[in-house]
Amino acid sequence: MTVIAADTPEKTISERAYRMIRAEIVSGDLAPGAKLKIEMLRQRYDMGAAPLREALSRLSGDRLVLLSGQRGFVVAPISAKEAADIGNLRKILEIEAIRQSIPLGDTAWEERLITTFHRLSRLEEGEDQGIDTLDEWEKQNAAFHGAIVAACPSDVLLQIRAQLFAQHERYRRFSRIKTVRNRAIHDEHDRLFEAALARDVDTAVEVTGLHIERTTAAVVAALEGEAPAAGQGAPQPA
Amino acid sequence: MTVIAADTPEKTISERAYRMIRAEIVSGDLAPGAKLKIEMLRQRYDMGAAPLREALSRLSGDRLVLLSGQRGFVVAPISAKEAADIGNLRKILEIEAIRQSIPLGDTAWEERLITTFHRLSRLEEGEDQGIDTLDEWEKQNAAFHGAIVAACPSDVLLQIRAQLFAQHERYRRFSRIKTVRNRAIHDEHDRLFEAALARDVDTAVEVTGLHIERTTAAVVAALEGEAPAAGQGAPQPA
DNA sequence: AAGATCAAAAATATCGATTTTATATTTGAC
DNA sequence: GTCAAATATAAAATCGATATTTTTGATCTT
Structure with a gap:
């Protein structure tokens, strides 16, 4: 970043x-x-x-x-503890970015929001396309959440948020939790989308908070079930 | 970082x-x-x-x-707008770090707190030593605030906080606002110190919030009075 | 057989030189 | 005289080679 x-x-x-x-x-x-x-x-x-x-x-x-x-x-290296830390921080910063973004979004912002939500929905609702849906979902997921905060006027905030988003994504992918056609996740995206369009900041913030909390909890659980810390002991090949 | x-x-x-x-x-x-x-x-x-x-x-x-x-x-380059952004963000993160740190501080944490506060106080209350008091004050100021959050268990948070602290410090110094023997600042440090020692998280958070807000406002005012943005136009020599 | 010591191999960090790209200057046309 | 093109200068980015440090492996000792 x-x-x-x-x-x-x-x-x-x-x-x-x-x-x-x-x-x-x-x-x-x-x-x-x-x-x-x-x-x-x-x-x-x-x-x-x-x-x-x-x-x-x-x-x-x-x-x-x-x-x-x-x-x-x-x-x-990766650890369950850090997964939790990152999730917590990302929640705080994503929420702040949303608060700043939604009231300032202009027409272009709305349009981008609609487009990215639509693309993401197709993946989340449509038929399973097979192998590399995950890469595509991550891409569209990032684009959608990015669109929501795009009107945030603080570069500093956006930069740090992007950093945390990437770290969070790494954990999400590593933990192999089910994201792509997860009903709950899509519901949250849907509610977030509607709230953002309606300029309902409080609802958007609430949904986002839950969204991140739930994902983080799933990641942490997956990591704790697996091993206390990955990438600490014997070297793993690339 | x-x-x-x-x-x-x-x-x-x-x-x-x-x-x-x-x-x-x-x-x-x-x-x-x-x-x-x-x-x-x-x-x-x-x-x-x-x-x-x-x-x-x-x-x-x-x-x-x-x-x-x-x-x-x-x-x-620096700008009044970024000064405000950084201040705002630093406030959010410093507060979060304090919330996590104070309840977990052990004896060593307390001792470090006492030492750093003492050193800072000497500078803020004692006689003006002359030329390079500012460098020394910045050093002790950083040490004191660092001591408060030292027990925060989240490395991620501490790292980002440190980044923002450094950025904020640059603005503070550039704006030439009066920090070293500023009565209000010392009062805030004093109250923050007492609250931290007493494990009174809410008060510590409140004082810190005000502390950062006031400093940021002073920096922004100084920068707006001076010029819209420094370091954008003709090159300045190093 | 476990541990320490030394030698050999591998990998990092750094340098000096080269290539490429941007900036400044000159030159020439209108 | 002003603009544009061409050239010269300066700086950035990168490479290949070297010096330094760490790691590995072997050898010797108790």
């Missing part, structure tokens, strides 16, 4: 590295705790060490990568 | 670069909007380009540096 002039469409190799590695960490392709050896990344992405190290440095600020003195980079 | 194994006492040049540049930006030695040319930094700090670029990459995640596609790095 580096601050970059919004108009930065991958002008540098470093930027590409940042996005690619970030995506792979969030999706779980790079497992929690996995060692990020420069040489291995060089081959994987076909670039020099410099842009990779810059990208990893930035990612460590996003809490997706851990940087340890002369010992290199590691994908941030 | 990169995630580094807490035990990282400047093992690398990159880490040193990060800390030094960060300190200079927060203190204002590197002015808002100033161009951060690699060659100039190389000479200033006597190191190669690689560690500098890594440090700057990390700083861009802290919103202290702005990174723009093939155009290099710039010290983040």
